Amino acid sequence: MLRFVVRRLLLLVPILLGVSLLVFVWIRALPGSPAQSLLGERATPQLIKQVNHQYGLDRPVYEQYWKYVDQTAHFRLGTSISSSRTVGFEIRNRFPATVELAIAAMLFAVALGIPLGFLAAKRYGTAFDHGSLVVSLIGISIPIFFLGLILKYVFAVRLGWLPSIGREDVLAERDHPTNFYILDAIIERDPAALWDAIRHLILPAVALGTIPLAIVTRITRASVLDVQNEDYVRTARAKGLSPLVVDRRHVLRNALLPISTIIGLQTGLLLSGAVLTETIFAWPGVGSWLAEAIFNRDYPVLQGGILFLAVVFVLVNLVVDISYAIINPRIRLS
């Protein structure tokens, strides 16, 4: 196990070098420059030249790349050209928001998706099964921004039950030592803060969790259908075990393996930021930040931010691989 983990971690080095090179080349291949973007209508050739000189963008490309690698190797990700804040600060500030939202969305998807998929499989061919298929298809095909706007319109604007933007009540005055608001509330033993943070999470998590919900439901259904026709399930039933025990111990546990793969991959994707959800719910995460950086040609943010997300993605996948072994000891990590 340890050797496997170390080997996977060592693989990070070539992956990161590759990602850094790709990102570096890609953002410089985009038309326009940070100077143009910063100065807007006011850009004059003189000012553009000045800004390019200031940011070292008039140096040879290989020199710029070497500086970038050198800086990154020293864990300095640079400073945003548009906000003057360091990329490290922004990641510390924003990544917890993204993690909180991703976990909430996955909890929503898993808590609803597994029972729904399981029930659909158990009631194969019934109206419930067909209904779950239709709902899943809608879930996958509805654009997130549309669903988000509808949810906000109903629950925030019309009913006034839930907030539509941000992570906490703007009038609240609280410290956030970890920047994970739910964790902070638990540490501070502040139930009002906890409830406030959860309230703010509900709508974005539902909007973001809808696609994973649909996927988890379909995969669970297919997996349960597969497993419940296996010989060992028939044997268990023949032994006279109660249907509940058969479902729990033999069907669901074995069906979980493909589901855990999907959950892992989806979590990895959600952790890399949900651009649309974060934008329409004014959720200060990494997705909306990176999207904005693309428009602003904010090279340091793109270089540092994407590299960070690559690390996160690889680590999440590593955790998923390790979790295979825990869920199903038949699988050897080697």
Next chain:
Amino acid sequence: MKAKPRNLALAALLAALALVGASVALAGAQASKTIVFGTDAEVALLDPALVSDGPSLRATDQIFNSLVGFRPGSTKLIPELALSWKPSTNGLSWTFKLRRGVKFSDGTAFNAAAVCTNFTRWFTFPGPLQNASLSYYWNTVFLGFAKPASGNPGPDKSLYKGCKAKGKYTVTILLTRRSTSFLGALALPNFGIASPAGLKKYQADAGTVDANGVFHPTGTFATRNPVGTGPYKLKSWDVNSKLELEPNGRYWGKKPTLTRVIFRPVGDTAARLQALQSGELQGMDGVDPADFATVQRNSKLKLLKRPTFSVGYLGINQAKAPMDKPLVRQALAFGVDRAAVAGFYAGNGKVANQFLPPALFGHAPKGVPSYKYDPEKAKSLLRQAGLTLPVKVDLSYPTNVSRPYMPDPKRNAEAIGASLEKSGFSVTFHSAPWRPTYRAEVQAGNYQLFLFGWIADFPDPANFLNVHFGSFSPQFGFRNQALFTELQNADAEPNLVKRTARYQKASVDVMKYVPVVPYIWAGSGVALDRNVTKYTPGPIGPVNEPFSIVQVGS
């Protein structure tokens, strides 16, 4: 029996949501001395000398005072930290009599020495701070620096020469040449006077330059401790979440009513509007003109329109033939159906007959050549120019952008193109994303005809006319020395009456020369909760929209 647990769960869910609703309503009811205002982006820095973005200008405008100010809702200069001001006879020095008894929020005294400290600081900015993306307004208004970093303009190019304190409450600003437009610029928060003690204590200019050459402040003046003389001071700033101001107990003017002013960044326009509709915000800037009707229909909200202070124009590049021919440019002016385009602005735009909007002095009330839409006249001018009809032209417009002067560029381009087609032109459309391709191409002079516009940095005709037509620029591709000189002289004139007359003449002359075809003057809107009163939208909003006079509640 099976249905029971489900019913129970449903009841619990509904009860929980009702509880949520009640807590939201309670939060709203407690906030009558509070305003939560939604902005389109996060504040960058709280040092006004180092910002040029709307959210930062709005926030610093509440914290700092300048020597002069604007009357709320207008561009008329009024006393702020200076009670009066007067130029010398040669126009090379301006003497300001300062307000007495003013203190900064840190308790130190405001005086002539403090003014000079600030001017000296701006003029002697270290290399990294000379960057136009930071000290844009100093670069634009005063240009040079005492010790220029490589490639930057030096003291010989600077309009600023020096600052002299005469006693405690008289200060003289020395200029290298005659200019009057700088006075209007001084009213911007960018030239707000900061506490010298605060600048030093919180190391306003200290910072490191990283390997990308980006300045990163290590002091806390711009992030946690901005010290000014304005009605508010910073209470807290939770980056990406909210920035909160509280009253400055040492403010020299009338005490503000609101005790909590909270700026909340909500980048998405639709999300901002929904938050206003749900009561989470009491005000928002950057209302999409397409949403004006939605706001006006909502009985809980109101829409305040700013006076039109931006201009949308059809740009012409004279380096691209046949645009060098005056008759062709006049044909373009006659061939654009301005009224048809103005119809797209939901009452938020006025047909422009010249470059300067009416709210600004120097706008010519009469004598402007009339280019009323006349396709036949356009065709005849093209024939007079010796061209065979139809004359092929390339019209470029941006995508992925909505500006006050151009809410829907494609629609504008199609309408303008259609009217030009009827006027003897054959139009080929081109488009590119606004950020950053389109602007770069325009500014590099790569387009023949293009849709563009201008939002004033500060309310002075020089910021419109001189910026565009005061010297050669590749985007327009012309060298009209007579016009360049005329505009430079108008800028230098210290007497307001004479200066107004000069700019009025220049406005007429620009329209005779037709370097562009201005077609719209557009404003922008602020949407507020119905209970918010005394918010005064100004032409250069978000600047000069003081929250100190705003009230919330009946």
